[in-house]
Amino acid sequence: MSFVAWVAVLGAVLLTLALTSSYLRWMPVTTSAVCLVLGVAIGPAGLGWLNLNLNNAAFWMEHLTEVAVLFSLFVCGLKLRLPLKHRKWRVAFGLAGPVMLLSIIGVSLLLHFAFGLSWGSSLLIGAILAPTDPVLASLVQVNDAKDDDPVRFGLSGEAGLNDGIAFPFVILGLLVLQQGEGDSLAWLDDWVLKRLLWAVPAGLVIGYCMGRGIGRLTLSMRIRNADSTLSPNDYLTFALIALAYVAAESVHGYGFLSVFAAGLGLRRAEVKSTAHSQPPAEHLVQAVVGHQNVEPDNAVHGDIENLEDSQVAAGIMIGDMLFFGGLVERAMEVFLVTLLGVVLVAHWDWRALLIALALFCVIRPLSVVLLPWGPLLNGRQRWLIGWFGIRGIGSFYYLFYALNHDLPTGVASLSTDLTLSVVALSILLHGISTQPMLARYEHFTSLSRQ
Numbered sequence: 001m002s003f004v005a006w007v008a009v010l011g012a013v014l015l016t017l018a019l020t021s022s023y024l025r026w027m028p029v030t031t032s033a034v035c036l037v038l039g040v041a042i043g044p045a046g047l048g049w050l051n052l053n054l055n056n057a058a059f060w061m062e063h064l065t066e067v068a069v070l071f072s073l074f075v076c077g078l079k080l081r082l083p084l085k086h087r088k089w090r091v092a093f094g095l096a097g098p099v100m101l102l103s104i105i106g107v108s109l110l111l112h113f114a115f116g117l118s119w120g121s122s123l124l125i126g127a128i129l130a131p132t133d134p135v136l137a138s139l140v141q142v143n144d145a146k147d148d149d150p151v152r153f154g155l156s157g158e159a160g161l162n163d164g165i166a167f168p169f170v171i172l173g174l175l176v177l178q179q180g181e182g183d184s185l186a187w188l189d190d191w192v193l194k195r196l197l198w199a200v201p202a203g204l205v206i207g208y209c210m211g212r213g214i215g216r217l218t219l220s221m222r223i224r225n226a227d228s229t230l231s232p233n234d235y236l237t238f239a240l241i242a243l244a245y246v247a248a249e250s251v252h253g254y255g256f257l258s259v260f261a262a263g264l265g266l267r268r269a270e271v272k273s274t275a276h277s278q279p280p281a282e283h284l285v286q287a288v289v290g291h292q293n294v295e296p297d298n299a300v301h302g303d304i305e306n307l308e309d310s311q312v313a314a315g316i317m318i319g320d321m322l323f324f325g326g327l328v329e330r331a332m333e334v335f336l337v338t339l340l341g342v343v344l345v346a347h348w349d350w351r352a353l354l355i356a357l358a359l360f361c362v363i364r365p366l367s368v369v370l371l372p373w374g375p376l377l378n379g380r381q382r383w384l385i386g387w388f389g390i391r392g393i394g395s396f397y398y399l400f401y402a403l404n405h406d407l408p409t410g411v412a413s414l415s416t417d418l419t420l421s422v423v424a425l426s427i428l429l430h431g432i433s434t435q436p437m438l439a440r441y442e443h444f445t446s447l448s449r450q
Contacts, residue, residue, distance in 0.1 A: 009050055013038055013338050014331075030139060031330075032337045032392075033431030036424060039341015050342045054403075054416060062400035068332035068393050069163060070259050072134040074241050075325035076160040077211075077263020078318065079142050080153070081271060084264075088150055091376055092157020095132075095385070099367045100162045103389070104130045104169055106363035107355065115351060121411050124173025128399050128419055129359065131166040133392030134159035139434050140388045151381050151441065155388055160264075163394045164203060164257030168195040170398045174405055194252060202253030204261045207244045211265025214240055215317075219273050222313045233320035240266065266321075270314040336393055337427065344424050349414075352421030359422070360429065364389040384441055387433070391426040395419055 016038065017031060042049040054061065082088055107126035111117045117125075132155070134141075141156040142149070172191055179187055218236060240262050248258030365386030373382065399419045403412055 006050075009042060010335060010338070013042075013334060017334065030427075030431035030434060032333060032427045035334050035337040036341045036344070036427050039338040040344055041341075042338075043342035043345065045345035050339075052339060052343050054343060054347070058400050058403045062397065062404055064332075065336060065393055065397040065400060068329070068336060069134065069256065069397055070241055070245060071325050071328045071332065072393070073160055073163060073256055073260040074237070074263045075322060075329055076134045076141065076156055077260045077265075078267050078322055078325070079147075080156060080160070080264060081146075081267055082148060082153070083268070083271075087376065088148060088153050089157060091150055091154030091373070091385075092161060094371055094373065095154055095158035095368070096161035096165055098371060099158075099364070100130050100165065102367040103359065103363055104166075106367070107359055110355065110358055110363075114354070117414070118177075120173060120176035121414065123176055124170065124402060124411070125415055125418055127166055127169035127173050128395050128402065128415065129355075129391055129422055130169065131162040131391075131394045131398075132159050132388075133390050133394050134163060140390070140438065149445070150377055151384055151388075154377075154385060160260040161257070164254040164260065165200060166394075166398065167254050167256065168199065170402060171195050174402060174407075177407070177411065199252055199254050200257060202251055203248040203255065203257030206248045206251070206253055207258030207261030208265040208268075210244050210247060210258075211240060211262035211267075212269045213265070214243075215266040215269025216273070218317065219269065219313050222317075233317050234324045236317070237321045237324050267318070270318050273311075273314050333393070336396065340396075340420060340424060340427075344420060347417045347420045349417035349421045352418055352425060355418065356422050356425040356429070360387070360389065360426070380441070380444065384437065387437070388430065390430045391423045395423055 013035065017034065020034075039050075040046055044051050104123070104126045107129055108119070108122040111122035111125055112119060134156075140152065141159065142152045147153070168191070172195070175187055175191060214236075241259050244258045244262035245255035249255045365383060368386035369382045377385070396419070399415060402415060407415065
């Protein structure tokens with residue numbers, strides 16, 4: 001199909017979502033689920049308007065999904081305002097570390113013993129499906145910087161961290177396939193040192209320092225020059241994402257982790273400059289000069305007048321960056337999930353039903369529930385977090401990354417079919433259950449506070 005046809009179909013999908021948004025908001029279904037169904041409808045199995053050969057599109061799909069994840073990770077980091085020493089970060093670290101590792105092991109064992117796949121193939125697919133998604137899981141993440149609910153905060157931190165932490169295990173799966181499963185494991189030391197012990201902390205430290213340093217420099221320059229409202233914050237978003245990614249990759253660190261940490265660092269610069277103001281300054285500033293379609297009341301105007309120059313500058317900068325990053329994130333979500341619907345029927349694999357059932361209902365929930373959280377999470381919160389292990393665009397990126405690194409034909413085909421099928425099931429199952437379960441959780445939370 002021509003480029004014009006692709007743009008026309010994308011425009012039609014966006015128009016459909018825009019016209020039906022007032023109806024969809026009252027239905028227990030997410031935008032991603034609607035886009036998936038629309039993709040199937042306009043694909044070869046439906047109207048036949050779109051057709052996509054993933055073998056030919058693997059190169060540009062890798063970079064397209066990479067861009068989508070980068071923007072989502074940056075926005076995710078920017079929303080998390082609690083300091084790293086806060087106890088609620090332990091939930092995110094537990095989910096992104098032990099829980100993700102248990103998910104990789106559980107899926108790998110299932111694929112090896114239930115379906116007879118080699119250890120290399122099982123490990124690769126398990127690692128591809130391991131990370132929860134920062135793009136499609138926006139409904140279960142923090143709503144804004146004021147939101148410190150342990151469920152939302154933990155899921156947000158997990159989505160930001162594990163998209164990078166899963167990378168060494170994807171590479172490990174590729175190495176096992178390439179090196180074989182013999183007795184010689186000389187390459188394993190190199191993987192541990194370079195891909196695990198170096199790349200993970202290097203990405204986090206570089207991104208955090210860049211985000212905090214650039215944030216402080218930008219705010220000080222804008223305050224000094226009285227230039228808070230006209231500065232191009234969308235440029236700053238692009239620049240920080242690009243530079244944090246390149247800086248980490250240039251020293252063989254993980255760019256995903258660097259971009260997420262850059263968002264965290266920039267948020268810490270805002271907290272430092274606004275003297276830990278509560279609520280965050282962007283909530284007051286947005287009500288007057290931002291993107292909220294409401295008439296600010298006199299109280300808000302009074303609060304704005306009481307803000308210092310540093311708070312106004314930080315509020316405008318953070319608010320604009322969240323708005324712009326979220327806009328790009330939603331547009332990429334619509335496009336990529338629609339493409340998944342287009343190719344889904346051709347790549348459907350019935351074995352994904354068993355894998356999804358085991359991962360969503362057994363492996364992930366048990367990994368969360370059995371971890372010793374102590375008073376951090378109550379029983380209801382543990383089961384809720386266990387269910388909301390949403391798979392999505394992050395798995396797409398790792399899939400196309402693997403496809404572009406000389407996978408054997410059979411493994412490539414199997415990895416593609418299982419990944420696309422499991423992600424589609426996640427979009428449907430989690431998309432239908434998200435709003436009712438969150439509404440029930442918030443109801444119980446509000447009752448407990450009374």
